Structure formats: C-alpha cells, structure tokens
Amino acid sequence: MKRFVLAITGASGVCYAQRLFDCLKPNAELHVIVSERGTELLNLELGLKVSYFSGDHVTVHKNSRINTSIASGSFSVDAMIIVPASMGTIGRIASGISETLIERVADVTLKEKRKLILVPRETPLSTIHLKNLLTLDQAGSLVMPASPGFYQGQESMDDLVDFMVARIMDQIGMAQNLMPPYKS
Ligand SMILES: Cc1cc2nc3c(=O)[nH]c(=O)nc-3n(C[C@H](O)[C@H](O)[C@H](O)COP(=O)(O)O)c2cc1C
Numbered sequence: 721m722k723r724f725v726l727a728i729t730g731a732s733g734v735c736y737a738q739r740l741f742d743c744l745k746p747n748a749e750l751h752v753i754v755s756e757r758g759t760e761l762l763n764l765e766l767g768l769k770v771s772y773f774s775g776d777h778v779t780v781h782k783n784s785r786i787n788t789s790i791a792s793g794s795f796s797v798d799a800m801i802i803v804p805a806s807m808g809t810i811g812r813i814a815s816g817i818s819e820t821l822i823e824r825v826a827d828v829t830l831k832e833k834r835k836l837i838l839v840p841r842e843t844p845l846s847t848i849h850l851k852n853l854l855t856l857d858q859a860g861s862l863v864m865p866a867s868p869g870f871y872q873g874q875e876s877m878d879d880l881v882d883f884m885v886a887r888i889m890d891q892i893g894m895a896q897n898l899m900p901p902y903k904s
Pocket residue numbers: 728729730731732755756757758764805806807808809810841842
C-alpha cells in the first residue's frame with residue numbers, strides 16, 4: 721500500500737482535497753494535515769469540520785504538533801500533496817520555515833528528494849508568488865496549479881474537480897478512472 725501525506729491549507733478549492741482523499745482512501749495509507757485557515761475553508765466551502773483520529777489506515781494530524789513520526793526523514797512516504805496550497809504556505813516552504821507540521825513535512829520531503837506536489841490557487845499572481853513557485857520548482861517540487869481543462873466534455877463542477885484530481889493521481893502513480901487520457 722502506498723503512503724501519502726495530504727495537506728490542506730487556507731486557499732479556495734478544498735473540494736479538490738476532499739475528492740482526492742475519497743479516491744485515495746480505499747487503496748493508500750493517508751496522513752492528513754489541515755492548517756488553521758484550511759480548517760476554516762473546509763467549513764466555509766464544504767460545511768466540514770476537522771476531527772483528529774487514527775485508524776483504518778487514515779491519520780489526521782494536528783498541524784501544531786510537529787513532534788510526530790511523519791515530521792522525520794526516516795518516515796518514508798511516496799509523496800506529499802498540498803492541495804489547495806495557499807501562497808502563505810508556499811512562501812513559508814520556499815523560505816525554509818518549518819514551524820508547523822505541514823511546513824516541516826514539506827521541508828523533509830524536499831530534503832529527502834521525495835515527491836512534493838503543490839496545487840496552488842490564487843489569481844493574479846504577484847512577483848513574490850511567482851518567485852516562490854520557481855524556487856520550489858527548482859528545489860524539486862511539482863507545481864500543478866488548480867486549473868482544470870474544459871476540453872473533455874466537462875459538464876459540471878464535479879467534472880472539473882475530477883479533472884484536477886485525475887492529474888494528481890496520475891502524478892503519484894495511482895490508478896484512476898476519473899478522466900481518461902486525452903484523445904483527439
Ligand atoms: C475565504 C478565504 C479565501 C482565501 N483564498 C485564498 C486563495 O485562494 N489562495 C491563497 O493563496 N490564499 C487565500 N486566502 C488567504 C490565506 O488563507 C491566508 O494567507 C492564510 O494565512 C494561509 O494560511 P495557511 O497557509 O497556513 O493555510 C484566503 C483566505 C480566506 C479567509
């Protein structure tokens with residue numbers, strides 16, 4: 721079973737994280753971390769409340785609790801996905817600040833040369849945002865802006881969410897049947 725860290729931060733688009741969680745849950749060990757602002761966005765956009773628990777190969781960690789196994793480089797994960805990734809979190813990771821668990825695990829993921837996928841959502845992007853994204857790209861992370869395509873007959877918001885989640889699943893090597901490969 722593959723092992724992933726799924727981090728949810730305070731940007732719009734927490735529906736991507738919820739869908740990714742639902743798709744990964746049956747076949748992966750999941751470690752979920754939600755930032756304080758991410759908690760607010762989950763409530764605001766989806767009416768969801770975060771509860772902390774461990775069981776059934778899912779653990780929800782407190783972002784304030786950095787003294788935990790997943791904060792160590794010896795805890796091997798297949799990928800960390802930050803979706804949605806706020807510009808605040810991106811800036812702090814790009815600066816090497818690893819104060820919260822999300823920032824620390826991202827820092828460790830980069831230093832251990834593991835896969836770090838960032839799904840930012842902000843518009844427009846400032847020079848600072850762009851520089852931070854470039855820094856993280858150059859440090860080895862993969863930047864996948866939350867920008868679904870409209871060319872495969874998408875009819876609903878769910879289809880647009882699935883487009884992004886399918887691309888993330890492809891990147892982390894998880895089989896998906898949400899969206900077939902593009903055919904002309
Ligand atoms: C309703 C709401 C929507 C927001 N949407 C975004 C967004 O789409 N992208 C972004 O980068 N920041 C957004 N922010 C700002 C971040 O939440 C803020 O910078 C926060 O400090 C990020 O904290 P975190 O990265 O620890 O979650 C939003 C804030 C609020 C209250």
